[in-house]
Amino acid sequence: MTRTIEYRDALNEAMSEEMRRDERVFLLGEEVAEYDGAYKVSRGMLQEFGPKRVVDTPISESGFSGMAIGAAMLGLRPIVEFMSWSFSLVAADPILNNAPKMLYMSGGQFGCPIVIRGNDGAGGQLGSTHSWCVEGLYANVPGMKMVIPAFPADAKGLLKSAIRDDDPVFFLESERLLAYKDEVPEEEYLIPIGKALVRRPGTDCTLVSFGRPVHFCLEAAEELAREGISCEVIDGRTIRPLDIDTIVQSVKKTNYCVVVDQSWPFASPGAEIAAQVHAACFDDLDNAVGRVHSADVPTPYASELEQEYLPNARRICEAVRATTYNA
Amino acid sequence: MPITKVLEAQIDHVSILDEHGNFDESLGKGLIPDEDLIKLYGHMVICRLLDEVAFKLQRSGRMGTYPQNMGQEAPSLGAAYALETTDWMVTCYRENCGLFWRGLPMEKILQHWMGDERGNDIPRELHATPIAVPIGTQMLHATGLAWAAKYRGEKRVACTFFGDGATSEGDFHEAMNFAANLDIPVVFFCQNNQWAISVPGKIQCSAPTVAQRGFAYGMDCLRCDGNDIFAVVHCMNKAIASGRDNKRPTFIEAVTYRLGDHTTADDARRYRDAEEVELWKARDPITRIKAFMKSRKIWDDSKQAELEEHADEAVSAAVKRAEGIEAPNKEDFFNWMYAELPEQLVVQRDTMRTSSIGQDPSQIESPQASQQS
Ligand SMILES: Cc1ncc(C[n+]2csc(CCOP(=O)(O)OP(=O)(O)O)c2C)c(N)n1
Ligand SMILES: [Mg+2]
Numbered sequence: 001m002t003r004t005i006e007y008r009d010a011l012n013e014a015m016s017e018e019m020r021r022d023e024r025v026f027l028l029g030e031e032v033a034e035y036d037g038a039y040k041v042s043r044g045m046l047q048e049f050g051p052k053r054v055v056d057t058p059i060s061e062s063g064f065s066g067m068a069i070g071a072a073m074l075g076l077r078p079i080v081e082f083m084s085w086s087f088s089l090v091a092a093d094p095i096l097n098n099a100p101k102m103l104y105m106s107g108g109q110f111g112c113p114i115v116i117r118g119n120d121g122a123g124g125q126l127g128s129t130h131s132w133c134v135e136g137l138y139a140n141v142p143g144m145k146m147v148i149p150a151f152p153a154d155a156k157g158l159l160k161s162a163i164r165d166d167d168p169v170f171f172l173e174s175e176r177l178l179a180y181k182d183e184v185p186e187e188e189y190l191i192p193i194g195k196a197l198v199r200r201p202g203t204d205c206t207l208v209s210f211g212r213p214v215h216f217c218l219e220a221a222e223e224l225a226r227e228g229i230s231c232e233v234i235d236g237r238t239i240r241p242l243d244i245d246t247i248v249q250s251v252k253k254t255n256y257c258v259v260v261d262q263s264w265p266f267a268s269p270g271a272e273i274a275a276q277v278h279a280a281c282f283d284d285l286d287n288a289v290g291r292v293h294s295a296d297v298p299t300p301y302a303s304e305l306e307q308e309y310l311p312n313a314r315r316i317c318e319a320v321r322a323t324t325y326n327a
Numbered sequence: 328m329p330i331t332k333v334l335e336a337q338i339d340h341v342s343i344l345d346e347h348g349n350f351d352e353s354l355g356k357g358l359i360p361d362e363d364l365i366k367l368y369g370h371m372v373i374c375r376l377l378d379e380v381a382f383k384l385q386r387s388g389r390m391g392t393y394p395q396n397m398g399q400e401a402p403s404l405g406a407a408y409a410l411e412t413t414d415w416m417v418t419c420y421r422e423n424c425g426l427f428w429r430g431l432p433m434e435k436i437l438q439h440w441m442g443d444e445r446g447n448d449i450p451r452e453l454h455a456t457p458i459a460v461p462i463g464t465q466m467l468h469a470t471g472l473a474w475a476a477k478y479r480g481e482k483r484v485a486c487t488f489f490g491d492g493a494t495s496e497g498d499f500h501e502a503m504n505f506a507a508n509l510d511i512p513v514v515f516f517c518q519n520n521q522w523a524i525s526v527p528g529k530i531q532c533s534a535p536t537v538a539q540r541g542f543a544y545g546m547d548c549l550r551c552d553g554n555d556i557f558a559v560v561h562c563m564n565k566a567i568a569s570g571r572d573n574k575r576p577t578f579i580e581a582v583t584y585r586l587g588d589h590t591t592a593d594d595a596r597r598y599r600d601a602e603e604v605e606l607w608k609a610r611d612p613i614t615r616i617k618a619f620m621k622s623r624k625i626w627d628d629s630k631q632a633e634l635e636e637h638a639d640e641a642v643s644a645a646v647k648r649a650e651g652i653e654a655p656n657k658e659d660f661f662n663w664m665y666a667e668l669p670e671q672l673v674v675q676r677d678t679m680r681t682s683s684i685g686q687d688p689s690q691i692e693s694p695q696a697s698q699q700s
Contacts, residue, residue: 034598035525058495058531059462059523087461090496125391125442129461265681293681296672300660301444308657308679315679 002153002183008041010152010184011117011173014159015042015079017188019049022077025163028055028064029081029118038083039119039178061087065116066094073102073110077163082118085172086132099168100143115162115169120148121212121262122306123175128298131306135211136263138170139239139272145193146239148172150214152182154237157191165193174212196243198250202232205324206250208273209260210236213311217260220316229326239269244276251281256324258290260311265293290323292316338538340550343557346610348618355557358564359408361625367408367428367556368616368626371400373638374424375613377433378587380642381440385591389650393440398554398586400424401612402518405559406486409567415476415485416455417469419462421518421585422488429453433642437649445655463489463496466515470502473513477574484570486514486563492523494540495531503578507544512570514563515541515578518553520585525598541578553581554612584610 005013019025026049027042033056036043046054057064061082068078082088088095095116102112122131139146147162147169149155155173162169199214200221207217214235221231232250236243251257257277261270274289292311300306321327343355359367378397384390403425407416412429416422423436430453439446439458447457456472459465469487476483493499494517506513519537521528532540541548547569551558559581566577584607588595595604620626661668661676668676675681 031525038524056526056530058526059492060495060497062497063495090461090464090498127442127444127460291681295660295679295681296675297660297664300655301442302655303442305655305657305660309660311681315681319680 001186003186004181005152005184006178007152007155007173007180007182008039008178009043010156011041011159012043012045013184014156014163016045016048018160018163019045019053022163024075025077025079026053026055027079027081028057028068030057030059030083032056032081037081039175041081041178061091062094065091066098068114069094069099069102069112072099072112072114072168075113077113078115079163080114080116082116084123084126084130084132084175085118085120085134086130088116088118088134089132095168095170096138096141100141103167104143111166112168113166115159115165115171117159117162117171117173119175119178120172121174121176122294122299122310125301125303125306126175126299127301131299133263133294134170135172135239136261136268139269140267144168144170145241146170146172147193147237148211148239149237150177150211150235152180153184154191154197154235156184157189158193158237161190161193164190169193172211176212177215191237194238194241194243196234196236196238196246198232198246199235200231200233202230202254204230204254205232205256205258205320206234206247206254207231207258207260207316207320208234208236208247210239210269211262213260213262216311216313216316219313220320223313223317224320227326229320229324231320242269242273242276244273244280247273247277248280251277252284255284255286256320257281257285258292258316258319258323260292260316262294262311264296265291266296268293287323287325290319292319336539336542338536338542338548338550340552341558341561342552342555343561344555344615344619345552346554346615348615348622350557350619354561358557358560361623363408364616364620365625367404368613368620369634369637370404370424370428371613371616372634373433373641374400374404374427376638376642377423377436377645380646381437382587382591384437384646390437390440391442392590392592394420394590395585395587396421396423398607398611399518399520399583401556402516402553402559402581402583403488404428405556406488406514406516406563408556409560409563410484410486412452413454414483414567415469415472416453417459417465417472417485417487418455419459419465419489419493421490421520425488426453426455429455431455432648433645434649434652437645438652441649443652443655445652463493463498465489466493466502467498467505470506470511470513473506473511473570474509477510477512482571484512484514484567486516488516488518490523491517491519491521491528491537492526492531493517494537500544503541503544503546503576506576507546510574511576512574513576514566514570515576517578517580518583519580520583522585522589522595522599524589524593525595536580538578538580546576546578548578548580550580550582553583554610554615556612556616583612586611
């Protein structure tokens with residue numbers, strides 16, 4: 001049985017179910033309690049769980065993420081909400097230098113079962129300082145897991161897994177997807193971290209993406225199908241650990257691959273996937289892996305420019321045509 | 328004596344013209360000449376109107392998210408009035424009135440919030456930095472600007488503005504510590520409007536005053552009625568003198584109130600009592616000056632009518648100018664990336680290809696072809 005709910009409510013259900021199930025789980029961040037979350041993700045949670053477990057913090061990203069790490073070291077399971085991952089930049093030391101290394105540095109003594117979540121990527125005219133895609137920056141750091149769901153059902157199942165995970169999980173949502181409605185199972189379920197999904201089967205070219213651009217890929221695949229190019233769209237769902245097997249399996253079938261990644265091109269997850277596909281599918285590829293990224297500039301503020309800057313469907317189509325010699 | 332007192336603290340609260348019209352002659356006399364007061368008042372009225380119009384523009388889809396300044400006109404205006412134009416103004420997003428006083432064309436603010444970063448390209452001679460939206464980060468820049476001014480032997484100070492919420496950020500504390508310990512002439516100007524979106528002041532600071540945070544770092548601190556432009560100017564004059572002459576920073580807490588929503592994306596009625604808002608409406612910085620000027624016989628209804636007419640014209644003209652600015656081109660977002668645009672970015676700009684194929688110019692047969700959308 002399923003019902004249709006918004007992405008934001010899927011997140012809410014995941015947190016609420018886990019908080020009912022496990023006393024150690026709590027939520028903290030700016031505006032999460034009284035205001036129901038800056039983007040209404042934690043709607044109703046203060047009422048249900050009270051101020052001990054749904055905590056409004058001062059505007060101190062470094063402070064509350066660092067404190068959450070301390071709490072996690074003692075076995076609690078904090079969920080840290082950043083209004084936007086853009087604000088995680090002022091908390092870089094705790095989240096990059098402490099959380100992912102705590103277990104390692106303490107010889108296995110202190111784990112860090114923390115989930116850090118919030119909006120990632122361009123949110124629709126929020127300007128360059130508020131539109132960070134942190135996957136490109138942070139995926140480089142060992143010791144954490146990175147999840148980036150594109151659909152409500154995945155958001156829920158993956159967030160529940162993230163909360164139960166014993167390691168730090170960076171959970172990347174998109175403001176542009178929060179109101180996206182889709183079917184989500186009624187009954188309880190988990191989706192494992194580290195498993196990609198074939199969203200749309202196809203035969204001519206593999207499109208690999210994660211997060212919001214998966215939707216751009218599906219749009220492009222639709223358009224390309226009309227031109228007779230059949231794309232297989234893979235929704236990565238997790239960036240670290242990367243499910244390269246699902247990608248390789250597909251590329252071995254299609255012989256072409258285009259990676260679509262909303263981060264900047266240089267040293268990005270897209271670059272990593274392309275490198276791994278080149279290595280694993282060297283003999284199967286009929287062309288170099290194509291890549292579509294955001295342009296190599298800060299996110300533009302103006303609406304039309306922002307659309308053009310992002311790896312939109314038009315640019316994906318162009319890349320697929322070029323890669324499959326259909327240009 | 329085993330226990331001795333090593334420190335006693337005192338924070339002064341300055342009020343010169345209160346909401347009931349009481350005026351402290353000893354502090355206020357001669358502080359702002361009548362003709363200046365009339366001009367300052369005019370700026371506030373225009374700024375308030377712009378806020379109302381901007382709100383409507385946002386609601387009708389002609390502008391993006393916009394943070395109203397309503398109720399907070401006096402703090403930045405008083406500060407800008409007291410500063411020299413060669414002093415730095417390092418602002419966040421509730422300092423429109425002060426920026427307009429300094430000479431920022433109103434359409435620049437509209438342009439910015441309409442989603443065009445060129446709105447942040449502030450005329451150089453105004454010595455103001457881009458509107459800082461990441462909370463708190465601008466305070467360190469102000470400290471650095473003032474440091475550079477001192478380094479170069481200039482007598483300038485930097486005045487940085489931020490909210491009560493911003494005093495929770497690490498950058499705030501680091502900037503204050505730095506400025507105090509290294510003798511940097513910065514004015515830390517806190518617009519304590521008592522709310523950070525839906526979060527009340529006590530979550531950010533549980534001490535009785537925000538001002539005492541400055542005290543902890545060893546700098547002079549002043550607190551004032553932020554809706555009283557005389558009090559603001561009084562505090563600023565002291566802070567500026569201390570910065571210019573002794574290179575000392577000062578912390579000013581201006582107690583004010585945001586009469587509008589946090590931004591157009593917010594609805595403050597959800598978390599604030601109507602009575603609280605009413606209370607602060609009665610303390611409005613604009614009505615206060617108007618009543619004062621009337622009592623001094625330097626203002627009357629016909630002048631008011633004339634001003635309102637002028638304000639209408641000025642604001643409509645600014646909106647017209649802002650909406651008349653030609654939209655940026657697609658290629659424009661590669662502007663100002665580097666002092667000189669590297670070859671790879673030139674190619675990317677011309678092709679909009681971000682793939683590995685295409686970054687090498689030799690692989691592109693016809694850049695023109697791929698530009699068509
Ligand atoms: C680093 C960072 N964290 C969070 C935000 C989101 N945010 C924008 S304004 C704001 C409240 C700021 O409150 P305050 O400093 O009191 O200024 P006010 O808006 O009241 O003028 C918050 C949390 C941000 N812009 N930057
Ligand atoms: Mg505030």
